[in-house]
Amino acid sequence: METLVLPSTFFLSVLIVIGLVFFIRASTKARIETAIWTLPQPNEQVLEEVTHYLENRAYHLQAVDREKDQVVFSGLVQASWGMAIFLSILAAIGAICLGLVLAIQFPALGYWGIGSVILAPGAGWFYFKKSQRPEQVLLTVRPSELDQETRIRVIAHRDEIAAMQSSLNYPAPQE
Numbered sequence: 497m498e499t500l501v502l503p504s505t506f507f508l509s510v511l512i513v514i515g516l517v518f519f520i521r522a523s524t525k526a527r528i529e530t531a532i533w534t535l536p537q538p539n540e541q542v543l544e545e546v547t548h549y550l551e552n553r554a555y556h557l558q559a560v561d562r563e564k565d566q567v568v569f570s571g572l573v574q575a576s577w578g579m580a581i582f583l584s585i586l587a588a589i590g591a592i593c594l595g596l597v598l599a600i601q602f603p604a605l606g607y608w609g610i611g612s613v614i615l616a617p618g619a620g621w622f623y624f625k626k627s628q629r630p631e632q633v634l635l636t637v638r639p640s641e642l643d644q645e646t647r648i649r650v651i652a653h654r655d656e657i658a659a660m661q662s663s664l665n666y667p668a669p670q671e
Contacts, residue, residue, distance in 0.1 A: 502601050509597040516590045520583055520619045524626035529654045531661070531669035535646050542646045543567070543637045549664055553656075555633060567635045573653070575627035584620035588613050631656075 535542055547557070547567075555571035595610030634651040650657060661669065 506597050506601045509594050513590050513594050516586060520587065520622060523579065523583060523623050526629070526631070527654045528651060529657055531650045531652075531657045533648045533650075533666050533669055535648060535666070536644060537646055538644070539637050539639055539646050542648055543635075545664060546635060546637075546648065546650075546660070549660060550633060550635075553659075558632070565636055565638055567637075569633040569635065570630055571633075573627065573629055573631045575624045577624075579627075580620035580624045583623050584617050587619035588616035591616055 537545075547569075550569045550571075551557075553571065555569040557567065558570040559568040560566075561568070591613040592610055595607065595612055598605055598609030599607045631653055633656060634649075636649040638647050638649075639645070650660065652660075657669070660666070
């Protein structure tokens with residue numbers, strides 16, 4: 497029974513490192529969502545409010561499509577230093593754990609496996625380089641069935657939608 501402990505620990509450690517690699521890759525993925533709100537203000541007021549908000553967030557007006565009643569804003573998304581450091585720390589911990597398991601499983605290697613910790617800052621670098629990208633916010637503002645309401649549809653990164661909802665005190669989006 498004792499002979500299965502080290503190989504199973506090694507196998508689980510390899511699976512954890514694979515999961516860590518996929519987690520680091522997923523941290524750079526764009527998560528575009530659609531949010532729809534029905535607001536009690538007129539169209540012009542809503543459009544002015546959202547435009548002002550997006551311009552304060554360093555987005556600029558890129559295009560206006562009058563046929564679709566759609567406005568396109570674009571901006572450069574900055575990577576988070578905190579997330580880059582966090583991913584580097586996670587990678588370092590994963591490398592140390594795998595190195596220790598390698599040292600125990602294969603004593604001839606000694607503690608050379610722990611040297612893989614020098615690759616850990618690569619996780620933060622990878623995140624930082626892949627996360628800085630241009631991003632668009634597609635905004636559609638139309639009158640609702642009632643004359644006094646406005647229906648607004650925003651297609652953007654989910655973090656941007658959450659920040660917009662919080663900053664402009666919008667209710668939960670409709671689906």
